[in-house]
Amino acid sequence: MTQPTPLELDVRPIIRRGEEPFGAIMAAADALTPGQALRLLAPFRPAPLFNVMANRGFACRDRQRDDGVWEVVFTPTPGAETETGMAHGSAPGAAFWPDPVRELDLIGLAPPEPMVRILEEVTLLAPGDVLFALLDREPMFLFPELAQRGHEWAGNFARSGEAYRLLVRAGAQDD
Amino acid sequence: MPGKHLSRWTLAWFGSALLFLLAACGLALLGAAGPQDWSRGAGLAVVHLFTLGWLCHVMLGALIQFVPVLAARPLALPMLALPALIAASAGTVDLALGFLFLDGHDALRPLFLIAPFATGLGFTLVALMVAATLLTHATLRLAEVRLVLLALFALAGLWLSGTLMVLTLSGTAMVLDLAVTRPLHILLGVGGWLSLAAFGVSYKLFAMFLLAPEKISRLRDAIFLTAMLGVTILLTALLLLLTERSTAWAMGVTLGLIPVIALLYLSEITRIWQSRRRAAPEGNMLWSRVALAFLGLAVLLALPGWFIGGVWAEAAIFLALVGWLSTLTLAQMVKIVSFLTWIQIFAPRIGRRPVPLVQKLSNAQAVAFCLALWSAGAVTGCVALLLASSAGFRLAVALLTLAALGLVRELIAIRHLSHLAAQERPATLPHLILPLTQPLQPVEFRS
Numbered sequence: 191m192t193q194p195t196p197l198e199l200d201v202r203p204i205i206r207r208g209e210e211p212f213g214a215i216m217a218a219a220d221a222l223t224p225g226q227a228l229r230l231l232a233p234f235r236p237a238p239l240f241n242v243m244a245n246r247g248f249a250c251r252d253r254q255r256d257d258g259v260w261e262v263v264f265t266p267t268p269g270a271e272t273e274t275g276m277a278h279g280s281a282p283g284a285a286f287w288p289d290p291v292r293e294l295d296l297i298g299l300a301p302p303e304p305m306v307r308i309l310e311e312v313t314l315l316a317p318g319d320v321l322f323a324l325l326d327r328e329p330m331f332l333f334p335e336l337a338q339r340g341h342e343w344a345g346n347f348a349r350s351g352e353a354y355r356l357l358v359r360a361g362a363q364d365d
Numbered sequence: 366m367p368g369k370h371l372s373r374w375t376l377a378w379f380g381s382a383l384l385f386l387l388a389a390c391g392l393a394l395l396g397a398a399g400p401q402d403w404s405r406g407a408g409l410a411v412v413h414l415f416t417l418g419w420l421c422h423v424m425l426g427a428l429i430q431f432v433p434v435l436a437a438r439p440l441a442l443p444m445l446a447l448p449a450l451i452a453a454s455a456g457t458v459d460l461a462l463g464f465l466f467l468d469g470h471d472a473l474r475p476l477f478l479i480a481p482f483a484t485g486l487g488f489t490l491v492a493l494m495v496a497a498t499l500l501t502h503a504t505l506r507l508a509e510v511r512l513v514l515l516a517l518f519a520l521a522g523l524w525l526s527g528t529l530m531v532l533t534l535s536g537t538a539m540v541l542d543l544a545v546t547r548p549l550h551i552l553l554g555v556g557g558w559l560s561l562a563a564f565g566v567s568y569k570l571f572a573m574f575l576l577a578p579e580k581i582s583r584l585r586d587a588i589f590l591t592a593m594l595g596v597t598i599l600l601t602a603l604l605l606l607l608t609e610r611s612t613a614w615a616m617g618v619t620l621g622l623i624p625v626i627a628l629l630y631l632s633e634i635t636r637i638w639q640s641r642r643r644a645a646p647e648g649n650m651l652w653s654r655v656a657l658a659f660l661g662l663a664v665l666l667a668l669p670g671w672f673i674g675g676v677w678a679e680a681a682i683f684l685a686l687v688g689w690l691s692t693l694t695l696a697q698m699v700k701i702v703s704f705l706t707w708i709q710i711f712a713p714r715i716g717r718r719p720v721p722l723v724q725k726l727s728n729a730q731a732v733a734f735c736l737a738l739w740s741a742g743a744v745t746g747c748v749a750l751l752l753a754s755s756a757g758f759r760l761a762v763a764l765l766t767l768a769a770l771g772l773v774r775e776l777i778a779i780r781h782l783s784h785l786a787a788q789e790r791p792a793t794l795p796h797l798i799l800p801l802t803q804p805l806q807p808v809e810f811r812s
Contacts, residue, residue, distance in 0.1 A: 217439065220439060221439050277437065278437065278438055297642070298576060298642045298643070299576075300574070300576060300643060301573065301704070302704070302707065302708065302712075302723060305712070305715065306715050306720065309712075309715035309716045310715060310716045311716075312716065313716035313717070326576050326578070326642065327572075327573065327579065328437060330433075330434055330437065331708050331712065335712050335713070335715070338713070347579075352578040352579075352580075
């Protein structure tokens with residue numbers, strides 16, 4: 191089977207502008223088609239990213255080119271795809287996360303209140319702790335914010351379609 | 366790009382649309398258009414500043430923002446948003462100026478001829494983004510997604526019929542019977558493109574603001590199938606027109622379908638409204654109900670409009686454009702701009718410092734006053750057209766202009782966070798219309 195062409199993301203212009211490239215990298219990772227790799231070009235070796243991407247089911251291979259630029263290829267690990275029935279962007283392996291230490295019933299709250307409650311609660315969690323939330327709908331604007339802060343999530347609609355179930359695992363830091 | 370679901374150029378689309386709205390209102394106030402006076406170049410310029418400049422721009426901008434929400438995936442080809450906006454805006458200005466060629470300004474003829482190319486380019490770029498985002502196996506199952514795609518087909522027909530009329534009016538190529546083409550063009554624009562796109566977006570938007578459960582609905586499938594029949598007939602009629610065959614049957618059938626589609630849509634919205642979990646809907650939803658009432662009224666007027674024509678047709682079209690589509694858009698725009706501004710500024714601060722409620726970004730009373738003024742203008746304009754009263758129509762336009770100015774003022778206040786206390790405002794304010802980006806914080810990624 192032929193592999194799709196890797197998606198290339200050059201973060202050097204973003205860094206040159208003095209901006210933070212993490213969000214762009216997460217957005218690019220979300221936009222990959224199944225099986226597609228992400229080729230990242232950076233002015234330095236982006237070591238902190240390796241762990242984040244490994245948690246999302248990517249193996250990484252890096253090398254420094256002759257011109258000094260670091261080229262990192264993140265390849266999706268076979269078998270690490272998101273569990274069937276989980277929403278696009280969900281972390282793989284959420285089934286093996288520990289039991290939630292906090293449960294939130296956010297049914298009936300108008301947007302963006304559910305997002306406020308979840309982010310406030312996640313900030314209080316220890317790294318690795320899991321939060322469960324029940325919502326009216328898929329919190330589309332929350333996901334990029336969770337990724338930006340280094341947290342992982344997995345979610346889907348309950349079978350009735352009337353509620354959305356969300357697990358969030360706190361990342362290493364959220365200052 | 367943080368906030369991958371924020372389309373960066375949405376506010377630029379909205380800003381451009383509002384400028385065209387103010388231009389249309391201002392020119393109408395100066396007497397460029399009035400009852401039974403729509404075939405002059407100046408009158409057509411006003412109509413197209415309103416329809417193409419205001420309503421099409423706002424709908425295209427809204428689609429770019431909401432298509433990712435409809436499909437639950439990031440926007441495809443986001444880099445096309447700015448070129449599309451530039452092309453569509455240039456096309457609108459070209460067309461408005463080009464219509465003045467009909468009033469004897471021969472030097473403007475080249476602009477008239479360029480306009481279809483510029484608008485066509487803008488429409489194509491947006492259609493590419495929307496279709497590339499929506500066309501997946503998973504999302505095509507949703508009736509609202511199919512409805513938006515159907516609206517794009519109507520947009521293509523709208524553009525084609527408009528282009529043929531420009532070629533005819535400018536004496537460039539073929540000669541079409543304008544009396545037959547014009548109703549097709551209007552139906553494709555008002556009933557096909559604008560209303561169907563508004564239907565598709567409103568299902569999701571209403572459910573979101575009313576906290577109504579998302580359910581697979583047979584009614585939506587019925588609306589889609591009936592609308593597909595209508596759009597197919599209109600597009601077929603357009604092709605028949607090119608072969609100089611009769612299209613009267615097509616108009617008759619489509620006008621028969623319109624009350625059915627409207628009734629089905631209003632039933633579906635009633636179902637969403639009744640299943641809401643939110644006890645007290647906010648102003649944007651209450652004023653959307655007024656827009657829905659205007660939709661019903663416009664459909665009722667469309668029937669005598671077809672059989673008798675004249676003032677009835679004028680009133681029906683006016684009520685659909687100004688009452689139904691514009692009231693809905695203006696009511697939702699205030700909420701959407703508040704929400705996007707809040708996400709842009711305050712989402713990164715949640716959990717790190719207190720954040721204000723979204724509702725605090727706008728002045729609900731001022732917004733309600735402006736929307737009441739707009740609705741009064743819509744009713745006054747409709748009555749004035751039925752009575753063929755120029756003075757009444759001028760009064761209506763004055764009300765609409767005041768309402769639009771008030772809403773623009775309120776939208777600027779929202780973007781500038783003017784209603785917040787000084788200590789709640791960030792040091793740097795977001796730009797009025799330039800790209801939506803969030804202040805970035807260093808997280809995880811350091812050398």
